[in-house]
Amino acid sequence: MALTAEIYQAFEDVVGQRNISQDKGVLESYRCITSQSSAHYGPFDHKTPLPQAVIMPGSTEEVQKIIKLCNKYKIQFKASTTFWSAMGFIGSENAIQLDMRRMKGIEIDEKNMIAVVEPYAIGAVVQVEAMKVGLNCNIPGVGCSSSVVASTAGWVGFGPTSISMGVAGENMLGAEWVLPDGEVLRTGSLGAGAGWFNGEGPGPSTRSVLRGFQGTTGTMGVCTKVAIRLHPWPGPTCIPTRGQTPAYKASLPDNFKCYTLCYPSWEAWAKGAAMLHEAEIVYLGHRQFNMFGRDIKAAMLRILNDPNGQLADLEPLLQDPELKKQNELMKMDIQVVLAGMTARDIAYKEKVLDRILELCGGWKSEMMLEKDMQDYVLLYLLRLGHKNLNYTLCGSYEGNYGLSSNVFVATAVIEEASELKDKWAKTHTTIADTGGDSDMGSLSIIGGGGAMGWEFFVNFDAYDKASIQGTNDFIDETQKWMTSKGLGVDMGRWNQDIRRKDGLNFTQEEHDAMYVNAAQPLVFAYQWKVREAVNPNHLGGSYYRTLTPSKIGLA
Amino acid sequence: MALQDFRPMQERCSNCLNCRWVPFDKLKSERFGENCPSIAYNNFMTYSARGRFQLGQTILDGDADYTETITELVHDCMACGSCDVTCKVCRYNLEPLEHNIELKVDAVEKGKTLPAQAGIMAALKQEQTMIPGSKKAQRLDWAKGIQVKDLFKDKAEVAFYPGCKYSYDPKLQKVAQAALKLLIDAGADVGIMGNADACCGGRALQMGFRAEFTERAEANIKAFNTAGVKVIVTPCSDCYHALKRQYAKLGLAIEVLHTVEYLERLIEEGKLTFTKSVNMTVTYHDPCHLGRLGEPFVPWDGTEKKIMNQVHTWSPKRPRYNGAYGIYDAPRNVLAAIPGLRLVEMDRIREYAWCCGAGGGCSQTLPEYSAWTASERITEANTTGAEAMVTACPWCEANFMGAVDEHGKSIQVFDIIELVQQAL
Ligand SMILES: Cc1cc2nc3c(=O)[nH]c(=O)nc-3n(C[C@H](O)[C@H](O)[C@H](O)COP(=O)(O)OP(=O)(O)OC[C@H]3O[C@@H](n4cnc5c(N)ncnc54)[C@H](O)[C@@H]3O)c2cc1C
Ligand code: SF4
Numbered sequence A: 001m002a003l004t005a006e007i008y009q010a011f012e013d014v015v016g017q018r019n020i021s022q023d024k025g026v027l028e029s030y031r032c033i034t035s036q037s038s039a040h041y042g043p044f045d046h047k048t049p050l051p052q053a054v055i056m057p058g059s060t061e062e063v064q065k066i067i068k069l070c071n072k073y074k075i076q077f078k079a080s081t082t083f084w085s086a087m088g089f090i091g092s093e094n095a096i097q098l099d100m101r102r103m104k105g106i107e108i109d110e111k112n113m114i115a116v117v118e119p120y121a122i123g124a125v126v127q128v129e130a131m132k133v134g135l136n137c138n139i140p141g142v143g144c145s146s147s148v149v150a151s152t153a154g155w156v157g158f159g160p161t162s163i164s165m166g167v168a169g170e171n172m173l174g175a176e177w178v179l180p181d182g183e184v185l186r187t188g189s190l191g192a193g194a195g196w197f198n199g200e201g202p203g204p205s206t207r208s209v210l211r212g213f214q215g216t217t218g219t220m221g222v223c224t225k226v227a228i229r230l231h232p233w234p235g236p237t238c239i240p241t242r243g244q245t246p247a248y249k250a251s252l253p254d255n256f257k258c259y260t261l262c263y264p265s266w267e268a269w270a271k272g273a274a275m276l277h278e279a280e281i282v283y284l285g286h287r288q289f290n291m292f293g294r295d296i297k298a299a300m301l302r303i304l305n306d307p308n309g310q311l312a313d314l315e316p317l318l319q320d321p322e323l324k325k326q327n328e329l330m331k332m333d334i335q336v337v338l339a340g341m342t343a344r345d346i347a348y349k350e351k352v353l354d355r356i357l358e359l360c361g362g363w364k365s366e367m368m369l370e371k372d373m374q375d376y377v378l379l380y381l382l383r384l385g386h387k388n389l390n391y392t393l394c395g396s397y398e399g400n401y402g403l404s405s406n407v408f409v410a411t412a413v414i415e416e417a418s419e420l421k422d423k424w425a426k427t428h429t430t431i432a433d434t435g436g437d438s439d440m441g442s443l444s445i446i447g448g449g450g451a452m453g454w455e456f457f458v459n460f461d462a463y464d465k466a467s468i469q470g471t472n473d474f475i476d477e478t479q480k481w482m483t484s485k486g487l488g489v490d491m492g493r494w495n496q497d498i499r500r501k502d503g504l505n506f507t508q509e510e511h512d513a514m515y516v517n518a519a520q521p522l523v524f525a526y527q528w529k530v531r532e533a534v535n536p537n538h539l540g541g542s543y544y545r546t547l548t549p550s551k552i553g554l555a
Numbered sequence B: 001m002a003l004q005d006f007r008p009m010q011e012r013c014s015n016c017l018n019c020r021w022v023p024f025d026k027l028k029s030e031r032f033g034e035n036c037p038s039i040a041y042n043n044f045m046t047y048s049a050r051g052r053f054q055l056g057q058t059i060l061d062g063d064a065d066y067t068e069t070i071t072e073l074v075h076d077c078m079a080c081g082s083c084d085v086t087c088k089v090c091r092y093n094l095e096p097l098e099h100n101i102e103l104k105v106d107a108v109e110k111g112k113t114l115p116a117q118a119g120i121m122a123a124l125k126q127e128q129t130m131i132p133g134s135k136k137a138q139r140l141d142w143a144k145g146i147q148v149k150d151l152f153k154d155k156a157e158v159a160f161y162p163g164c165k166y167s168y169d170p171k172l173q174k175v176a177q178a179a180l181k182l183l184i185d186a187g188a189d190v191g192i193m194g195n196a197d198a199c200c201g202g203r204a205l206q207m208g209f210r211a212e213f214t215e216r217a218e219a220n221i222k223a224f225n226t227a228g229v230k231v232i233v234t235p236c237s238d239c240y241h242a243l244k245r246q247y248a249k250l251g252l253a254i255e256v257l258h259t260v261e262y263l264e265r266l267i268e269e270g271k272l273t274f275t276k277s278v279n280m281t282v283t284y285h286d287p288c289h290l291g292r293l294g295e296p297f298v299p300w301d302g303t304e305k306k307i308m309n310q311v312h313t314w315s316p317k318r319p320r321y322n323g324a325y326g327i328y329d330a331p332r333n334v335l336a337a338i339p340g341l342r343l344v345e346m347d348r349i350r351e352y353a354w355c356c357g358a359g360g361g362c363s364q365t366l367p368e369y370s371a372w373t374a375s376e377r378i379t380e381a382n383t384t385g386a387e388a389m390v391t392a393c394p395w396c397e398a399n400f401m402g403a404v405d406e407h408g409k410s411i412q413v414f415d416i417i418e419l420v421q422q423a424l
């Protein structure tokens, strides 16, 4: 159903002719082909619906006017910023897509160690601007191309630095929201007219309502500005780099150390991780390169470090006995970065790290101590600018055995999860066969440590229908196994269930049927109440999961 | 390749949209972080390389047509290749630039062109130049008064090939003259193509007119082969890319050098020495077609091969054009050899340099957008505090000459050859 000329004109009057389009070719590029691109977060092989128009607001006032028009004409809307996440695309045929690209302001408040950012200020630009004054920001594991506002207000937001800096939600201070009814809400100290510095009182604190742990995926209005906490950066004002594309390397002073820690068993690994949580010495921690697969990670690192390297080099490299040995030595590994605020500080942190390794029987990977390799990994992890390597093997991947949990719970069955995947890859050609364990995740998904984020990468070819279907089947298989282990819903399945297989929103009846028997139905009933209060016309779409309270006997 | 041959790439693009930014490892500021003029100017995602992949699919599926908006969008790509470099920081099996051009070819084949392109292509057909209004008969006027061999009649080792812009633009002809004199003074056995001198056609390919490009390329290859030269030297970066990368695909086997490479060799061999100081702080603009697109063509005939069930590789190993081996150091080495000259770098340089705005024919077809793109670069240049911007391509120079930065301030623009000349 196309917008009437009158409605289109009303939107155009708000943003101007250059910032709105209903050209079919333009609109088509605002559909998410879920198996193909942001694969992550399927469902597989479907497109999200075609928006009625794409609109690019340039200010909070414009956003407010657009939302008021949406309410007037009962049109759904969804704001998205970088569009990497499939959650950012609409789920209704009667919806417009807001592309927040034109709002990209950044203000760094060095004294208060905060940044006030608009949606299109991506992690990379906030980081480079913050580093100029000795500060840094948490960049989620998705990488520095992601929007700070989207990660903070919209969707998840944990990453390698969360161990020392906290996750996006924890870093969120004041925020400015245009609510789904068109009202503007300013939270925290901002709401009390006292500036951006604090997320909780003296003004309203609605962080848990509008953001929660995972974020409200654009269903609770549009966040137009947010203040985030910045953290000390004991490095140069601009990370000096060397090397040829794509094998760029950081040349940082001695107060930065980058190690790949290896352990003889998963028990030792978990103990090591828990000790790292306790010791508070780590600037950044992530199991990164295992995402390529346990059997090929050393070879992949060699390829990535060589400007002439290519995937075609994999086969010969895998025959190299020395590389095989190095690969075997880092079977159960994790990458960490230490950053010393002073010479004494880095010496202390190194000493503690060595002691932890000693207590757990762990070691530092030799191959990863090579200068060029260390500097490549250091740059990779500090900037998180190569995140599209997630897709490099086959063009697409989906996460299986996705879990946010205590380290001891996840590691207890990781070898079983690995065998499950290995067996599947050996008996089905639909997913890449790179060695079972392809787990990747952050050392902590909450500031200071505690829980970890896990995900096995299942690489598949988005151009090959059999590969897409086979991956879907494997995710089903994983879910069966996880259910049998009492591990709950696989992250991949959970994320795919955000919309129907035809790419459209769920109806309330469908949501009710899905969540009435959930482990914690009260959560969804609570969300129903939040939605009714904040979003009475249901214009945000159904990515926010709700359960009609009467279905579980509540008023 | 036709558009449908790009289907696997279209479907394997991972929507990361890194193609909108300089390589993140090289990002130095918020202000100068974007790399793609097309999306930076137009904002809709469709203008990015990713958007073009998705648009390509849509067109193949018949889900959208070449409306006026889409026709302009397709031709709005500057063919600068910046998206190609950033995409390949992580991906080994996508060719965004080739796809962007293929989309233009598809549009052209369906008669979906921009109004200004008709005049440009008519000039190419009738006068063998892509500068409308210029006449074949006046092509060699720039060389009047210079004693040089005519390769149409005489033999020489080196062919000096200035290209249309240096040949016809009255403001730039002096650069072609200076370059040729430098070669002659350095003792090179050099000539010009005489009556066989004609447009390289490179910009026709950048605009999606592949058939017209191929026709010109075949004629020029024949002419170079007949002349029997060993080396072709050109001061134009567009010509350089056309001859070195594109003609090589069609069989040109003669060595191709940009003037900066030739000058660098002369300096290294002691055949070019400087006697005067040029007291100036300059910044250097890497032309796209000399820098990231200046890598040599490597023949390859192979197919995709999946290993480990689904991992994409090529058999045999496929050459990879990602800007790693473009011509970046030669111009900087020439500048460094000039006494008194100081070079300060902009934020976006080498393989991730911002386009001047003339690429893809846009300075002729979409002048407002092209001027904005140039203005962005001048703003960046002025931020360095340099007194002048130096470059090595007439299309860049011409586009910068008339442009001003975001505060309305211009900058002096020099071809590297002019500075070399000043220092002699
Ligand atoms: C390959 C891949 C890897 C990932 N890895 C991780 C990871 O390691 N850790 C992690 O925490 N997350 C991860 N994610 C999810 C990730 O958190 C989000 O994709 C990302 O942080 C959000 O930023 P974005 O720029 O991608 O947002 P977008 O794609 O722009 O949007 C994300 C969500 O936020 C909403 N949104 C965007 N802008 C606004 C706004 N202005 N107001 C209100 N809502 C808005 C959108 O509607 C959408 O629902 C991953 C995603 C992908 C595709
Ligand atoms: S070639 Fe240049 S203008 Fe065209 S899409 Fe790529 S970066 Fe943009």
Ligand code: SF4
Residues within 6 Å of the ligand: A388, B012, B013, B014, B015, B016, B017, B018, B019, B020, B049, B050, B053, B086, B087, B088, B091, B094, B096
């Ligand atoms: S073209 Fe390359 S850089 Fe752009 S979205 Fe696709 S994979 Fe990413």
